[in-house]
Amino acid sequence: MGIRVGVFFGGRSVEHEISIISAIQAINALDKTKYDSIPVYITREDALYTGEDIARIEAYRNIPELLKKSQRVLCVPRGGVCDLLKYPFKRFGNPRYASLDIAFPIVHGTNVEDGGLQGFLKTLSIPFVGCDVTASAVGMDKYIQKTVLKDNNIPVLDCRRFFVKTYFQDTRRILAEIEGALPYPLIVKPLNLGSSIGISKANTTGELQSALEYTFQFTNTALVEKAVSNLKEINCAVLGDGDAAEASECEEPQSNGAILSYQDKYVSGPKGAGGTKGMSGAKRKLPADISGEQRETIRELAKKTFQVLGCHGVVRVDFLLDMAANQIWVNEVNTIPGSLAFYLWEPLGIPYRELLDRLITLAFKRERENANLSYSYKTDILSNFISGGAKGSKG
Known part of the structure; x- marks a missing residue:
């Protein structure tokens, strides 16, 4: 039996469909000799479902029918693992559908990528891939993100x-x-x-x-x-943790209008890209058409941004480049990028399977480090509690 990886995706987000594509890409790319993947689909109503068809992209053409054939589950922590229990509960039989050793959130947007799902997984005491709660929340809130970056001398637009x-x-x-x-x-x-x-x-x-x-x-x-004049948009991913981080190749997304749209990213790429390839199928120049100096500046800024925000795993940092003035600004950070930005690592000799392996390894490393922290502080407050003493330190 391999390491049991629960891949969580979907959720109550306008980026629900993109999450499905990204997650199923990852499930198909995981090393089957090392990992047993258990897909966990989060509906728009926040219910969790799993089953064989949950990992089939074709099944999402009819989601109500898919859910009828799948098993609804609840997450329950148990001694360092997370059990997926069948719901509704039955009086007889084994209620456990599967157990997870680690969670792999591949979600995009509000309610899931913004620290919500990460906080849920943290309360289950299960290791999970990617940014922690704080970095996820700051990464989603563009105003707070800009404030933190500006305070650390990273260029952002007012x-x-x-x-x-x-x-x-x-x-x-x-x-x-x-x-x-x-x-x-x-x-x-x-x-x-x-x-x-x-x-x-x-x-x-x-x-x-x-x-x-x-x-x-x-x-x-x-x-x-x-709005930036003479604009080029450049994206660069970063992989690592607080100890070490490395930058990917830079890409230049191609748009059909004044700004890069949802259609540019997910619909108008090569035939079939919108249905199966997600962000990896979008039109782009890879590597980006920029100078060597601009490339290295962007890659260094991407790593600094990653570390300043306390990111973990793989993130994508999006930049705005004024070609006439040769000015570069960090536009935003994607803490769980579409398709996990695997296509930005392949030019550097890191295939998708290896990227996923490194992400899981980083998650277990963080879990080992966190295990050395103390989460309790012994006091006699409760043993000495008496009626009328409920005011605590203000009493």
């Missing part, structure tokens, strides 16, 4: 953050505030989404208002920043 309730309470004031702080053209995007969902460009007050209201269809918080 921005403004706006909440949906404030905007609709005084739209005219918000529009005037933006125009007083940032010059056109502007980019408006959700604070906490990926896959280029909800993003648009504005050149006038009317377009700005439309852009904000479009973004607020997907999020309660919008980010506004200046």
Whole structure:
């Protein structure tokens, strides 16, 4: 029996479908001589299902029918492993469907990539691949992420953050505030989404208002920043932990418009890419068409960004490059990138199977290190507790 890897994917996110593609890619690439993969699909209603068909991409053409043929499960910790128990419970028979030695979250977007799923796995006391709760949350919140990076002298664009309730309470004031702080053209995007969902460009007050209201269809918080002229978008992945990190090859995504869209990433690549290849099938220049100096600057900035944010495993750092001014900014960090950015490692001689192996090894390393920490502090508070003493230190 190999190491039992529970691959968690799906979830209540607008990037639900992309997560399914990324996860099944990984399941198919795992080394079958070392690992037994158990797919765990998270529905949009947060129910967990597993079964043979859960790992088949064709089965997701009809999800209701797939769930009828699959087993709903609950996660229960047991002495360092996580049991998947069949649900609803039956009076007789073995309730255990499978046991997991490690969890591998391959999820994208809010409610799952933002620390939510990571926190759930942490309470189960099971090792899991990728960023911890804090790094996941900061990686998803673009405003906090920019603040942390700026405080560590990593170049980011100035921005403004706006909440949906404030905007609709005084739209005219918000529009005037933006125009007083940032010059056109502007980019408006959700604070906490990926896959280029909800993003648009504005050149006038009317377009700005439309852009904000479009973004607020997907999020309660919008980010506004200046659009970069003479733009090239460059992506670079980083693999490692706090001890050591290495950068991948750089790619240059290709777009059909002013900004890279969801369709550019997942739909308009080579025939069939949208259905089976996810981010790995998008149109790109690999390696990116940039100078050797720009490549090394970006790769060094990617590693610094990874370490400053306390990332773990593999992340993708997206950059904005003004070709005329030769200025580079970190745009955002993807703590669980589409397709796990495996295609950025292959040019450096790291095949997908090896990348997955290294990610699992890093997760077990973190678990061993965390095992040396103390999570208890002995006191006599409860043994000395008496009626009327419930005020604690303020009593």
